[in-house]
Amino acid sequence: MLGIPLKYNVRNLFVRKVTTSLTVAGIALVVMVFLCVMALGEGLTRVFTASGSDRNVLVLRQNSQSELQSGITRDQVPLVETLPGVEKDADGKPLASAELVVVLNLEKREGGSSNVTIRGVEEKGWKLRPGIRLTEGRMFSPGASEVIVSDGVSRRFKDTNVGEELHFGAYRWKVVGHFDAGGTAPDSEIWTDVEGMINTFKRNGYSSVLARTPDRAARDLFVAGLSSDPRLALEGKVERTYYDEQTATAAPIKFLGLFVGVVMAIGACFGAMNTMYAAVSSRTREIATLRALGFSRLSILASFILESVFLSLLGGLLGCVLGVLAVKLALSGVTGTTNFATFSEVVFAFRLTPALLLTGVVFSLAMGFFGGLFPAGRAAFTKITQALRQVG
Amino acid sequence: MGKPLIRIENVVKQYTRDTQVLTVLDGLSLEVEEGDFVALMGPSGSGKTTLLNLVAGIDRPTSGTIHVGDAEVSSMSEGALARWRSQHVGFIFQLYNLVPVLTAFENVELPLLLTRLSKADRRRQVETALGVVGLSDRMDHYPRQLSGGQEQRVAIARAIATDPTLLVADEPTGDLDARSGEEILVLLERLNHEFGKTVVMVTHDPKAAARAHRLVHLDKGVLKEDVRAKEAAGSIGLAAAVEVSAGK
Numbered sequence: 288m289l290g291i292p293l294k295y296n297v298r299n300l301f302v303r304k305v306t307t308s309l310t311v312a313g314i315a316l317v318v319m320v321f322l323c324v325m326a327l328g329e330g331l332t333r334v335f336t337a338s339g340s341d342r343n344v345l346v347l348r349q350n351s352q353s354e355l356q357s358g359i360t361r362d363q364v365p366l367v368e369t370l371p372g373v374e375k376d377a378d379g380k381p382l383a384s385a386e387l388v389v390v391l392n393l394e395k396r397e398g399g400s401s402n403v404t405i406r407g408v409e410e411k412g413w414k415l416r417p418g419i420r421l422t423e424g425r426m427f428s429p430g431a432s433e434v435i436v437s438d439g440v441s442r443r444f445k446d447t448n449v450g451e452e453l454h455f456g457a458y459r460w461k462v463v464g465h466f467d468a469g470g471t472a473p474d475s476e477i478w479t480d481v482e483g484m485i486n487t488f489k490r491n492g493y494s495s496v497l498a499r500t501p502d503r504a505a506r507d508l509f510v511a512g513l514s515s516d517p518r519l520a521l522e523g524k525v526e527r528t529y530y531d532e533q534t535a536t537a538a539p540i541k542f543l544g545l546f547v548g549v550v551m552a553i554g555a556c557f558g559a560m561n562t563m564y565a566a567v568s569s570r571t572r573e574i575a576t577l578r579a580l581g582f583s584r585l586s587i588l589a590s591f592i593l594e595s596v597f598l599s600l601l602g603g604l605l606g607c608v609l610g611v612l613a614v615k616l617a618l619s620g621v622t623g624t625t626n627f628a629t630f631s632e633v634v635f636a637f638r639l640t641p642a643l644l645l646t647g648v649v650f651s652l653a654m655g656f657f658g659g660l661f662p663a664g665r666a667a668f669t670k671i672t673q674a675l676r677q678v679g
Numbered sequence: 680m681g682k683p684l685i686r687i688e689n690v691v692k693q694y695t696r697d698t699q700v701l702t703v704l705d706g707l708s709l710e711v712e713e714g715d716f717v718a719l720m721g722p723s724g725s726g727k728t729t730l731l732n733l734v735a736g737i738d739r740p741t742s743g744t745i746h747v748g749d750a751e752v753s754s755m756s757e758g759a760l761a762r763w764r765s766q767h768v769g770f771i772f773q774l775y776n777l778v779p780v781l782t783a784f785e786n787v788e789l790p791l792l793l794t795r796l797s798k799a800d801r802r803r804q805v806e807t808a809l810g811v812v813g814l815s816d817r818m819d820h821y822p823r824q825l826s827g828g829q830e831q832r833v834a835i836a837r838a839i840a841t842d843p844t845l846l847v848a849d850e851p852t853g854d855l856d857a858r859s860g861e862e863i864l865v866l867l868e869r870l871n872h873e874f875g876k877t878v879v880m881v882t883h884d885p886k887a888a889a890r891a892h893r894l895v896h897l898d899k900g901v902l903k904e905d906v907r908a909k910e911a912a913g914s915i916g917l918a919a920a921v922e923v924s925a926g927k
Contacts, residue, residue: 290792292785298780298781572774572776573776573779576772578761581761581790582765671738672737
């Protein structure tokens with residue numbers, strides 16, 4: 288036994304060209320905006336979740352939310368580096384990098400200015416972040432007031448091309464190279480030699496120490512050792528966890544995406560519902576006829592829900608196409624936003640993943656289902672005898 | 680005539696509108712023999728369409744019983760009734776009620792989708808049904824491409840596609856010009872004669888009623904007159920009876 292043929296619904300949608308197109312367009316726009324906002328959140332999340340290793344431990348002053356608020360004195364560094372659990376390199380030296388982080392306000396290429404993180408690293412800092420590679424120029428030389436700039440930052444900020452001189456107040460740095468960190472946190476940073484930076488900024492210590500541990504047990508040992516040493520008043524955070532916490536920046540955007548998406552989806556649901564109510568009421572007699580012929584309530588219900596879902600699916604697919612176009616054409620290139628934990632620029636790209644597109648389609652199907660539910664219910668539960676009397 | 684196909688016993692149908700109870704059928708009893716052609720007549724509000732709906736199983740009586748064949752349609756569940764209708768009743772409506780987005784072929788195929796027939800069997804049966812109503816050459820036409828009379832013939836083909844025992848027609852000529860109406864009546868007569876379908880037809884039209892073998896006249900929900908053609912000296916007698924009924 289078969290239900291009402293699908294062609295019945297499909298043809299009905301095409302008969303009502305204007306209302307169908309308008310509803311499809313409405314749903315498509317909702318899906319598109321939803322996808323764009325979610326792609327933004329996805330891009331931001333990528334920056335943080337892809338950043339950091341499970342084996343690296345970031346050592347900060349106790350209760351610091353970020354490196355910027357943290358401080359580690361020079362004499363604490365050897366104590367940290369010699370704690371049990373820290374991996375040693377071939378020469379028997381601890382694999383740890385004491386780093387200084389400062390936020391500077393730099394001029395953007397398109398005008399205005401924004402905060403950028405400048406990180407002073409030891410040579411070992413490079414080894415601790417295996418995802419980073421130079422894309423242009425060379426590495427900075429220690430003590431020479433040289434910096435390397437991430438590709439993302441150099442695209443957005445003035446005076447950051449290789450060979451140019453970057454200045455801030457009285458400070459001058461020569462840009463000698465560009466690097467790429469594969470979409471992770473250093474993509475929003477400028478790097479230089481830590482000792483030179485301490486001199487330049489007249490600091491007497493570091494912001495953090497990044498230490499490599501060989502395995503999970505050693506890592507836990509190291510973290511426990513840190514917190515149990517009262518002389519230090521430091522704490523260790525697994526690097527990945529630290530960046531996951533920074534993802535709090537993406538959370539409000541994702542929430543916004545979801546919120547805007549859901550609110551608009553409810554609107555679009557009403558649109559679909561309206562369309563389907565109109566469809567049902569203009570076909571009251573037809574539906575009653577189908578029921579008289581012996582089609583069950585369930586098959587009528589299913590048929591109209593299917594019609595609504597199909598309608599929304601058209602919208603969802605169109606929305607995906609529009610979303611891809613929007614991200615490709617209008618929102619392409621690198622974008623920045625402020626990391627609310629460090630008040631510095633986070634460089635990221637809109638990321639419209641296949642999973643997001645699928646979410647968009649599922650989202651549209653849900654709109655169709657809920658928009659179609661009540662009209663379909665009306666179609667299925669109207670009394671046949673009454674409905675047959677309807678003229679028109 | 681054969682055994683009774685339809686047995687209506689003491690049927691009451693009431694509607695409640697706001698707080699008022701409206702009695703549309705008031706203890707009506709009637710039997711229709713298999714192979715009969717019955718015209719239900721009466722003024723508006725006499726309950727004739729209600730009676731037709733009850734017999735066709737798209738409405739249920741407030742009290743009383745209705746048997747059609749072996750089935751007691753007055754007590755069946757909604758789902759069982761739908762299945763029963765799909766197998767035993769062919770519907771013909773005043774406004775044809777074809778599905779506009781489906782072709783003549785697809786419209787006629789609709790009730791067959793509720794059977795277990797294969798696609799090839801369905802095709803054969805649709806073609807036979809459309810052949811009977813003389814529209815074999817219009818199979819791929821949409822309803823809007825057909826005249827009113829042709830549309831009604833497609834609707835009749837749909838009604839007979841599953842080969843039901845009972846055809847119910849509510850004002851089948853009500854929306855047609857005289858000539859097309861005549862064609863439809865000839866067709867219904869043929870289905871009754873040649874194919875042995877039991878036809879119950881609601882009509883206002885004396886000429887349509889004159890085609891029937893039996894005339895049942897309702898008024899205010901009760902049986903007022905029940906005339907059989909054979910006893911009344913052929914169709915002339917019935918026609919006279921119709922005139923009398925219609926005049927009242």
